[in-house]
Amino acid sequence: MTTMQDMVNDTRRLMYGSMTEKINRISVAASGGVEEITLEFDITGINEGMIVSSGLNVWYVRGAQPTERKLFVIPGMEGAPEAGVSVGDILRVKPRVTDWYLFSGLNDEIRSLSSPVSGLFALKSWTADVDPTYQSYDVPTAAANMITLLRVRYRLPGTPDVWVDLPNQAWRWHTGTNVNRIQLLRNIPVGTEVEFVYKAPFTAASSLSTNVVTECGLAETMVDIPPIGVAATLLRTTESRRTQIQTQGDARRADEVPVSSNTAAAGQMMRYYEARINEEYARLMARTPIFRGI
Numbered sequence: 289m290t291t292m293q294d295m296v297n298d299t300r301r302l303m304y305g306s307m308t309e310k311i312n313r314i315s316v317a318a319s320g321g322v323e324e325i326t327l328e329f330d331i332t333g334i335n336e337g338m339i340v341s342s343g344l345n346v347w348y349v350r351g352a353q354p355t356e357r358k359l360f361v362i363p364g365m366e367g368a369p370e371a372g373v374s375v376g377d378i379l380r381v382k383p384r385v386t387d388w389y390l391f392s393g394l395n396d397e398i399r400s401l402s403s404p405v406s407g408l409f410a411l412k413s414w415t416a417d418v419d420p421t422y423q424s425y426d427v428p429t430a431a432a433n434m435i436t437l438l439r440v441r442y443r444l445p446g447t448p449d450v451w452v453d454l455p456n457q458a459w460r461w462h463t464g465t466n467v468n469r470i471q472l473l474r475n476i477p478v479g480t481e482v483e484f485v486y487k488a489p490f491t492a493a494s495s496l497s498t499n500v501v502t503e504c505g506l507a508e509t510m511v512d513i514p515p516i517g518v519a520a521t522l523l524r525t526t527e528s529r530r531t532q533i534q535t536q537g538d539a540r541r542a543d544e545v546p547v548s549s550n551t552a553a554a555g556q557m558m559r560y561y562e563a564r565i566n567e568e569y570a571r572l573m574a575r576t577p578i579f580r581g582i
Contacts, residue, residue, distance in 0.1 A: 290511045293496040296390045298512070302519040302557075303385070310381040314342060314373045315357070321370040327357045327379060334359060334381055341386040342379045343496060344369050387496065390518060395492040397514035398504055402435070402489040407569050409435060409487040410505030411576070416482050418442070423472040427461075431486060432468070437461050438576045439485035442476045451483065485576070510568050516561045523554035 310333065316326040325347070331354055334340065338349045340359065346368035347361035363370045368388040380386070401408045412434075416425045427434060440459045444450040460471045476482060490505045500506045506514075 290500050290506075290508070291496065292391060292394060292493040292498045292500060293387075295394050295500065295511065295515050296387050296496065299390050299394065299515040299518045299522075300385065302515055303522055307384075309383050312379040312381060314375060314377040314379060317372070317374050319372045321363055322373070323361055323363065325359050325361060325373065325379070327359065329357070330354075331357050331359065338382050339365065339386070340379055340381050341368075341383055341388065342373050342377050344371050344388045344391060345373065346386050346388050385522065391493070391496065393518040393521060394514045397517040398490045398500070398506065399492055400517075401506075401510070401513065401565070406565050408490075408510065408565060408572065410490055411438075411485065411507075411572070412488045412505070413483055413485040416484070418476045418478055418480055418482060420475075420478045423474070423476065425470045425472070425482065425484070427468040427470065431484075431488070433488055435487040435489060437470065437484060437486050440470070440472070440482065441485075442482045443480045445477045445480045507568070507571075509571065513561065513564050513568065516557060516564065520554045520557040520561055523557065 312331065312334075313328040314325060315328040318325060325342075331352055334349060334352060336349055336351055340347050340349060340361070345363065346365040347359075347363055348365050349359055349361055351360040352358065353360070366386070366388060368386070400406060402410070412431065414428055414431055419425060437459070439453065441451045441453040444452055454472070454474060458472060458474045460473065462469055462471060470484060472482070488505060491503070493500060493504055498504065500511055501508055
């Protein structure tokens with residue numbers, strides 16, 4: 289099972305490898321919107337004005353009580369949700385990037401994978417008993433976000449698993465006001481069922497524990513793609529930050545810190561990202577043959 293937390297971890301590894309950040313652990317559970325957190329380890333080095341994060345929480349430190357290992361914080365920074373914390377949860381001190389930022393970026397990537405440009409999609413289906421009178425089948429609510437219909441087939445009567453595909457000229461998808469149904473142009477034998485296979489967009493995750501395969505619709509072979517896309521984006525933003533005047537602590541020559549180094553790395557990662565999308569598109573096409581006929 290691959291969760292959003294797994295993809296967040298993968299993205300961080302792509303960006304920073306084995307580089308570590310200062311961490312602590314929550315020692316007292318607290319509900320969402322908390323303005324005081326108690327930690328397990330010494331809080332020396334955590335100062336007013338720092339950002340700390342745990343899970344999707346992002347807090348601004350406004351004060352500390354070192355003897356009791358308490359931090360006084362402002363929750364919900366950067367638009368992050370105000371979630372509860374449990375004993376043992378990891379707290380990242382002045383993180384290079386927060387889980388909330390990575391979570392939001394990964395959701396953007398997941399949604400964009402099913403855009404017309406990327407062309408990937410979730411393969412879903414539903415079955416219905418044969419309508420011998422009208423050969424008309426309503427699209428169920430669960431399939432209301434259908435992009436297009438890929439395949440229609442019926443089970444050969446008297447068999448448990450022998451299916452007969454219909455050519456794409458043998459069905460029509462009717463949509464409109466209060467209309468969302470499939471009309472078959474061939475008579476299907478009674479006493480069996482029809483299967484409809486369709487393209488569906490990927491859906492965003494709701495939490496770090498979301499299973500990206502069963503809930504977002506990604507195939508197991510696709511789960512490496514969103515982290516690559518987010519890592520490429522982060523590399524580009526890193527380049528823009530490091531060239532801003534206010535971030536320069538001392539004068540440095542251009543040949544000491546090449547301006548284009550991170551941009552070049554981002555370009556290489558984007559080429560890999562696009563190659564992976566093309567690979568998965570080819571895999572999907574192989575799984576969804578087009579049946580043509582008269």
